[in-house]
Amino acid sequence: MYDVIVIGAGVSGCACARELSRYKADILVLEKEEDVCCGTTKANSAIVHAGYDAAHGSLMAKLNVEGSRMMPALAKELDFAYDQCGSLVVCVSDEDRPALQKLYENGVANGVEGLRIIEREELVAMEPNISDEAVAALWAPTGAIVCPFGLTYAFAENAAKNGVKFQFDTTVTGLKPIEGGWQVETDHGTLETRLVVNAAGVYADDLHNMVTGEDPLTIIPRRGDYFLLDHTAGAHVHHTIFQLPGKYGKGVLVTPTVHGNLLVGPTAIDVEDKEATATTAAGLDEVRAKAGIAVKDIPMRQTITSFAGLRAHEPRHDFFIGEIAPGFVDCAAIESPGLSSSPAIGVMVADLVSRSLHLEQDPTFDPVRKGILDPKTLSLEERNELIRKDPAYGQIICRCESVTEGEIVDAIHRVPGARSLDGVKRRTRAGMGRCQAGFCSPRVMEILARELNLPLSEVTKAGGQSKIIVGTNKDVY
Template structure:
């Protein structure tokens, strides 16, 4: 019997787990994939939104602004990359100036600090590559950029350090409400709990509708295509450059990443497939055309990869957070689309406080508030790095040439609590495979290290869990058997 079971190990579920781990109780996170951060949280714009766009008075606006204020300290406490680089919403014509002013006024009402409208001259001083046709911009200094992988992993590791259990490769198939508790049915057996937190992303409506008759939810998977540019383009813009929002969202952005690349995207294409993260030629063509509106001479030819993510778009474009009226003990965190990444700490804190009040949970005296991330040798001085190699020679072996990732970092990523079990798991934690060659060089060596550390055959190593094995046969052995025959 658990006190709380959280369904979904994305950034929202892991934030709930982290803030809930402040209190005494038996907690579990169930995740259908093989690792944390395998859904919406792994494929997004990596933006910490200032909070000027969400409708005033909405839960989305409240969580956005609170989350924005929480992230800087959280990044320091949990040791994940974050930069407050600021954002610019570019206005391309005098006719659109009323819309820009309305956005400014909405942001002020939402409580966003230091907002201002800058004229064309100042805009081009701040961002020389913004389109020469731009007439003004909304400047939001509190906007930022973050590593969504490391943020989610940091929340999960800190929750785990404080006693939260995690179970992966476990798909929820149904619920039964008993006397004062829920039984969660999964493909890995049944689990009992006093409270359920539904943080299942694009599947949150499916789970909600299993338990509620009073109010049905409907979530549309909204696909967003992205292009990631080589680090050589890293100085193209220094702020996050938005276009004025339209009915499908904030438009295509051009932004630096915390790792020195440039990211371009997303599109907004409603689809039916809740796992449909394939890119399309039409989607990427649309993305490139739209990106060229707000900036001049975008170096799109230096794209090193393209990818797509899904946003959980609820029909009313609003976060659904709270206990389900006709399903006591079932807490929704549904419809968490943009600005969901920014809002995650606020959502986690809100849900944890709700559960504390309902269950009368006591605070832990020994709560661990901080977490240390992977050691990055690139942050060390030459003398410190040489001393590290003498102590542990694995840090002197470069495995990923593009990102300069060492064997020591990969071993650490595998051995950590909730450590990597796949190529993508290593990539999210260390960036091995995220560089220009997109794992063309380092994959065989990473597979060797994974197999050695996990004590399995390389044939069992997957790209991202499930059936995504990279080795389907061994030619040498097969040839030998034929010769012997």
């Protein structure tokens, strides 16, 4: 019997696992996909929100501010990309100034540091490409950007380093209370645990409602469409640019990314299908139409890809975290600002679990994780020395992002490591560039096959049946 089973390996589940690994406990993370970071976490705005938007007094507001404050130190401890570039909420009409003032006052009440309203002259000095209609903005210097993949892998790898086990391609099909804990039924057999953490993203309501008929959760998948622009557009804005929030959230944003791209989106479209991550023409048209409200002359012709993600929206618009039955802890309805809140979510859940199970802290816990070495960050002398020691770091596999074979091999052999093209892409950016893996895919496939001792025909794009080839030319002769 495990002490804790965490269901879901998104950023919330992995943050919980990492914080729980501070205790003496046998912990397992179950994930229905082939890797961590395969659901909501892999397709979002990559923003660390300052915390001025969530309703004052809500759990969402509390954890957003706490999580945002934790990020700078955490980025150093776990070695992931983070840039405190600040954010601007743009007001394009004097009639909307009361709403901007209200947002400012809400942020102050939430405890957000450094907030102030700036006028057009200062705004244009900060952002030359701001809309000609912009009259003022809310400036939040604690706003930031992050790599959502890097953050999640950092949590997961540090959790694994401290003894947490991960089991992928495993779907939870049922939950049954037993003496001293829970029986967790899956499509790969039955497991037993003293306590369950429900971090199942858009499926968290299904698990919640299996456990209790009181206060049922209803999670509505909310689709967001995005455009990702090339590095050539990355400096079009220098801060994250929001529009004043409306009925469906923060509207379409324009932001640089930590990797030098420009991200535009998302929409907020409620759907029924919890796997409906395909973009639509209407959704992308909406992004194009709204993006120019706050930022002018966006070079949309520099788009290299579009994508969509699902947010786990609950109509009451708050996080649901708590022990709803003996040995069953919800970590549910984690929509935006869930990424920003994830460090604090992990701490809150770990505290609940440790008190429920009377866990002891583990003095051997190691909080440090070292990320994948990027040779581009080294001096010429250091890089040459690295290549002398390991020639794989001299072999460029992805030309667009200058990713080496050494980085890909490192990504594969980490725990948990890459097992697919997408797993490599999210960890190293091989395939993230302008050609969108058109050049490097065959070489990455060969490296995966070699390092995992697989036939080339078994290498997948994203696990499951997403195989890329069916055989080798002339192999039938």
